[in-house]
Amino acid sequence: MSDKPKPMKFPPKAFQLDPDGENLIDSAHGKSYWRSYDQLANSPEFQTFLENEFPPGTMDLPNKLSRKKFLSLMGASIALAGLTACRRPVEKIIPYVNAPEEIIPGVSKNYASTMPFGTNALGIVVETHEGRPTKIEGNPLHSSSMGSANAFMQASILNLYDPDRSQAPSRKGYEVRWEDFTAFWNEQLTAFDAVAGEGLSLLSSAFASPTLFRLKTEFLSKFPKATWTVFDPVSDERIYQGIELASRQKLQPVHHFESAAIVLSLDSDFLFLDSNNVANSRRFSQARRIMSEKDSMNRLYAVESGFTVTGAMADHRLKVPSAQIMNFTIELAKELQNLGIPVEVDLPTSSLTVGRDHITWIKALAVDLATHKSKSIVLAGYRQPAEVHALVFAINDALRNNGKTITCYHPEHTANSSVTEYQKLVDDLGKGSVKTLVILGGNPAYTANENGEFLKGLNRVEHTIHFTDRENETAQNCEWHLPVSHFMESWGDAVSFDGTLSVIQPMIAPLFDSHSLTEIYSLLSTGELTPGFDLVQSTWREKLISGNFEQVWHHVLHDGVFSGSNYQAVRPALKNKNIFTKSEISEQNLPGLECVFIPSSSLWDGEFSNNSWLMENPDPVTKVAWDNVAVMSHSTAAKYHLKNKEIAKFTADGKSISCPVWILPGQADSTVTFSLGYGRTASGRIGNKVGVNAYKFKPLDSDIRQGVRVTGTGRFQIIACTQDHHGLDADKLAADAIHKRLPAILREASLDEYRLNPGFVKEVVEEPDLFSLWKDKSYDKGFQWGMSVDLNVCTGCNACSIACQSENNIPVVGKDQVERGREMAWIRLDRYFSGDLEDPEMVFQPIACQHCEMAPCEQVCPVTATVHTDEGLNAMVYNRCVGTRYCANNCPYKVRRYNFYNFTKDLPEIVKIAQNPDVTVRFRGVMEKCTFCVQRINQEKLRAKNNHQDLKDGDIVTACQQTCPTDAIVFGNINDPDSRISKLKKQNRDYALLGELNVRPRTTYMAKIRNQNSALNKNHFEKHIQ
């Protein structure tokens, strides 16, 4: 952050004039920037992005000469002719008429705001240039983001500039004005006033917001007979149910991993695909990070069916089908009881097929938990049934973790999703008892249309009104469609899990003819459009802020949080002994497979399915982009004679789904994992017809489907995978090579091994004493930039690569190009498996340009387009690059990315606004790569110098470092002995990747340590596979 967050008095006008006429993207072409929405609407770019001309799933690939290209050529030639005529293209400077005081052209401003995420609120800081939001970062003052942002938060800026958002309200497909709707709605209101809202139903997504909650209650008090259903396809509903079942209270748990020595995760991906993953990761890493062999670190046990990021971090991982997690938990509870831990629940007789390793595993785990009372955490994933969560609550209660490592709160201002209510609504629709249905966000026609009942019912409703950001599957079946503003265009407020209140302040006026949810909620009860600003303020004035309102309000806007607003923790006790209705839990393995449905690591529940950054961001585990796959283990695939990438047909209960198979080591046998959010038909040019819609196969009330039969079709599908499956298939040659190399590439030891031999890192490869043919350049003066990556805390969550993409204008290339191995990510996450094929460990390694002091790329560039700066940066000068690709060949880390085409050429004008004006947009035919965010370095140096200050350690923060939820990446001046970076590099875990090549990388890694239970210890230097 260049400067502290500031409050914003008024949202700047949309598309502020660019004061120096510098089109943020390419002023080289002398294009003057379009000025207003109207002008935009008439501009040809706008027209082209209105008509959806892109082949779905792929960007427009220039493999054929399209009409557009021909025209562009003609244009070009004319332009050239013009050039010869006049001396140079005329370029305009367009200043403001009336300059807004807080905007200095060319100087970025940061504002604090909040991103609502289900019933959670994620504090963000938004960087804006001339009133255009360009980057999202975490708000350090906010308890649920703690300065970090995950991939979804980072990428949500692209949703703002999504050209496929609806531009205006429509009725029955015809464009209308908001006035038409308000008129219509007022009629409805008067009609429903008479009957107290009988026959009026509302369906909204879950939210946690004082203002929305106030408006909801107001509405329901006005229309007592109306029904308001809350539903999300992916929600923590069962967690709440479970806790309520055990404690008889509605509670919101928050886990404090920083103070837990032992963590047991039961089918929970709390570090990644979880509603609070940023805070979880931050807290977890605090207890994970070690500075020397003397430090202690937490121990993570993971019991899960599919391989998750959390499972990769685990010190001990046990693969158990999701449906058997309950049995496992019961077994564990019994074991704990045997150890004298009072788990006061009547446990049913369960029959988990416990192999010998299971027994030892559970015993060791139980002992570990028992010996770490009130210093451990047991948590279960939202997929698990309420009983499991209840039992987990009981276990934590018995271990005295509740109140210590787990705090519970009474959530306020929240509306939680409920499947049962949703099913009831669907029944009502079917009965035809609903006259008017208002859908506030969400996309039930896509996510929750089991057996097509929802749509059937929808047809029986007189008036259907749908508020959402785009004409999605549901909107297409509704009478009214009304665009909802992006959260960065709207006033609102939100409350995070721990009750921290924060305000959503707009960064830009609505790009299209849309209104914020706040405004819409009030419209529903009042029938008129009130400015969101007033609505939010009145809530806060009346309910939340006592005392000097203006002053506090100012602070809230400035900091992005209402400090001290978080809930009081409650100490719930176990109130219910008989959680389990049945006295016996049968072993859950029905014949056939178990299918588990998880939110996509790229698209979550489908909300982000038109987001090209996320779409191209490979899944951390499978490394597959632009598709969802049916993940299964080797033996399962073998059992059903399925090959990798073969399209298999899964059938159960008269439903079926066809999806390409993806073989993954570590997947529990007879368990298949599907990612939700794909197979959209009305998402937009990116998301349409990509992957398969797993919702069609998912039971509405559960995320697990059992008794699934599968047959191969013999047809194969092209899958864009950024990291090939060497060694998994027959390629023994490659596999062996990887076994040999991996211990050196990714150095790893168990905590005990590390303590026995703190210098193990240096012993992995012998480095001959290295010398250079060239005269060594000395780097002992001034700033010397370097980076350190702590593999011990890196979870491989991809946040860094999206942050980099956002900061450095990295183009999206499309499925075809990714499949050809041309993805552009400057920082990639290499994923390796180690151990045996069926039950391996997984490790991640973020790799960006290592800024070698003796860079092989620099020596071979014929035109000195890549050279070393005095500060030790490996500079890449795009405008000097000729594109021989020699540097890429000679880069041992293969981090250099080449613009095979002009990838930004077909970018819709509106998407270009998201680009960072401080970074050159690369042309085709030039090489690019990580620059250590040189633009940030320069700006900070300049700022310090202009203010006659010294640059302090930590002033310069690279995009990846800034966003890393586990703080694994550290950047700084290695020449300063007191800097954090040089302290880290002095550690005995520090090693240079491929250091034996004498390229002297400036980025070094810190070996991964697994804190293994000696009772279950595994040796680490065994054969590795990828």
Next chain:
Amino acid sequence: MPIIAGTAGIVATIVVVFGVNYFGSPKFTDTGYRPVQPVPYSHKLHAGDLGMDCRYCHTAVEIGAKATVPPTQTCMNCHVLCLPESEKLLPINQSWAEKKPMEWIRIHKIPDYAFFDHSAHIIRGVGCTTCHGRIDQMEVVMQVQPLSMGWCLDCHRNPDMFLRPLNEITKMDWIPPENQLLLAQQYKIDRNINPPTDCTACHR
């Protein structure tokens, strides 16, 4: 005959190389660029005769990368009172009335892959005239320096002759005193001036 051919060839190459090198360079193509602006705004009058300081209009020059061309508002500050009816001011008045921005024609332009920062130079004591010439004598502004990479580097390699006292930054008729080189050494120390010549200084 071969001798003639040979020499002719060599001569030809030399002519071509240096011809391109000279006529292709901004020194030839860009300097002297003097477009007609929508309003015949005279820097000679305002900056010269009236002696207004550059920073009255180009406000951000000390703060940010861009010197910024003033909003219509700035013109109106004075021109509501002075010559409100003038023919020449018609576009300004229109812009003010219709709230439509002026469209000035850019003169000093560097490519978009080169990042220049005004504040960095102003605060180190590189005056306006060093790059923009005697604006105060220009009825119509024109480009006087090539603004080419080589030209930038010349100064970055040896800035001594172009550093001045900070209070004379906008002084139009500043000329280096006899002891300039001595002063420059002092400036460099005081203002911590070490002009970067790395590529990343401008290209990123």
Next chain:
Amino acid sequence: MSLLNHIPKQSADAPLDIAVPMFEDAPLISGNQSFASVTNRIAGVVEGPTPKMWWVLFSFSVSLLMVLVGSVGFLVWEGTGIWGLNNPVGWGWAIVNFVFWVGIGHAGTLISAVLHLFRQKWRTSINRFAEAMTIFAVICALLFPTIHVGRVWVLYWFFPIPNQMSMWPNFRSPLLWDVFAVSIYFTVSLLFWYVGLVPDIATLRDRAKTRAKKIIYGILSLGWRGANRHWRHYELGYLILAGLSTPLVLSVHSVVSTDFATSIVPGWHTTIFPPYFVAGAIFSGFAMVMTLAIIARKAFHMEDFITINHLEKMAKIIMVTGLMVGYAYSMEFFISWYSGNEFEKFAFINRAFGPYAWAYWIMISCNVIIPQMFWSKKLRTNVAVLFVLSIFVNIGMWFERFVIIASSLSRDYLPSSWDYYSPTIWDISTLIGSFGLFFTLFLLFLRFLPMISMAEIKGVLPQANPHHTMYDKPGVAHQSR
């Protein structure tokens, strides 16, 4: 014009007299040839009516050339993305073809210069079109590095031209050495070829019927009159040029090999590359000369001038260089094993047994195994066999470059970025097109310039020997003393 006056008078027992044929085991020129008949036969080809066959071949190769123009046009239009390149494999067919063509370009100069310095008379029949082949091959070679870059329009940055950016090229980069090495080689070869042509062009000028031909050949022949002075200068100049170009034969491909040898990619980073590349170049070069010679002598009935004797000599050279290349292959393996470097070891095992094994074994069989057939005199004197084998060798040498580039790049240090490279239709069309360019130029040469050096042929005729008793009579081919 008389050819006598250029033959120095000297004693008969001077064994190294250039005019006197060397000790020969067989006549260099068969058939009853006199000075006049030589001129008639060779110049006849140029002056006579264009054969139908020529038109057929020409139109075919021109259409191939059009394919090249199309592919290159589309390439510049769209970008290098139309090729099959990907992230680990930054160089594909373009560079393979470059090295391939440069290699071909070697034989010409070798034959002309080195054999000239060693007084190998038998070269006289083949040197002319060998040199022509060199020049055309180098033109094809130069094409590829030019078009394979991302931004062709700024290629002039490769050359040290003073500019307003005050930027210079990076003299540490092997690619820059390439630029100099290849361009120098091209210039010298061109000069060498042209100088050699001058007397023959003069002959054509004197025999020309039409005015246009008179003028064109007149200009090209630089006023050659065959005066004694002219010949003296000519011989000297030719000798000097031969001396100049001899080191180039070695330098060019050595420099090209440094593109690979100086980089750290396993499989490239080996010191054996320069000699290994030169050997390979001569190997492929001679194979190509063989191919063309066989076609030419058949098409224009030049059996008298390009005798089986010549072909056999070339076959021997091919076999020898083939053995050298084979030695290099085995040595690479030994060194990689001996170095104990995991990456190196894998690079070569991967070559032989990895995803590119198929290419590797094509290379081995074409370059090492098949040429062994030349041990038998029966085979190496059989024109048909020679023709087929020479083509096999060319294929093999193309695959050698492909294996070196593709297999090494596709699997280097970090397994995470390993990927497989396969060409697209555009890679293929560009390669085919380059042959179009080559043959178009070559056919034009055959049509408009004497394909065999008349002057030098006459120099090895028995009549050229002053002691030849009755050289006004059609002489019998001279048996050496």
